Amino acid sequence: VSGSATTTPERFDSEFLTPVMVGGTTLMLNIDTGSSDLWVFSNQLPASESTGHSVYTVNAAKKLVGDTFSVSFGDGSSASGNVFADTVVVGGVTATRQAVEAATSVSASFTQDTNVDGLMGLAFSPLNTVQPQQQRTFFDNVKSTLDTALFAADLISGGPGEYDFGFIDTAKFTGTLDFSPVDNSLGLWEFTTSGYAIGTTRHATAINGIADTGTTLLLLPSAIVTAYYAQVKGIQNSTQFGGFIFPCNAILPTFSLIIDSKLHTVPSDFLNFAPVDAANTNCFGGIQSAAGLPFSIFGGIFLKSQYAVFDMSQATPRIGFGQQ
């Protein structure tokens, strides 16, 4: 089988939401290649935490008795609860006994994000948090039924994009699809670029990072961030806003990752993330520092410029990028 599901950006492309049928109810999930739990808002939540959200209604007959989950994210948010086996469908692709992690508690940032009813983690299953019986991701459950064991993210800035399951849509990118081998020893889609470019100036410095559809920005080694913003008039490293800001009318160079010796380029307009003030005086940069993190994070700012193929069809997982 194969299929596609439309994914729609929230304001400022902060995240992308995809309709997923969970036990007969359609929920809007954030498909997240940076985690490995499929967790949803459920009717077990107190109204104070679930008002405004669609919820999964639990059925005791489907409960995986004794199993619980507790997942926390890079930004400090978290969710926890119990686990049910149910049918999950996305883009017409079906997992019949998918572990559906039904929240009994969620952190404030999830409650406040009323357009999001949960996450579908598509990193690797060893990161799944269900105990004592760890569960498999949706992709692990369906990959043997897919025409080809891969999925692809076609995230579009400000408009509908798609997640493709089981096939590569060659109409969604120009030029070549360039692959890097993935090191999934940390359970993530981790790879190393051969270099980067600021504008047309190439640098042969390797960057190790993860492809994370659930992270909004592009987080890079601080030396590279400094080099990039050295080209931007009026740059400030703002403690108030927690990162690099610049006048909203600043001219921004493009930024490219060099993958398999090809430039994969983020256009300048993607590198101005959003205004930090109502008067649109200063804007927050799409590139920020990954200092303190174990790797760089190639999030939405980069992924929006590419067709990203998460491929487990070969002995070694690999990730491919095609310039949109």
Ligand SMILES: N[C@H]1[C@H](O)[C@@H](Sc2ccccc2)[C@@H]2OC[C@H]1O2
């Ligand atoms: N992989 C990412 C994940 O999808 C989000 S979860 C999330 C939390 C609150 C609001 C929206 C999303 C979080 O930020 C970075 C990393 O953790």
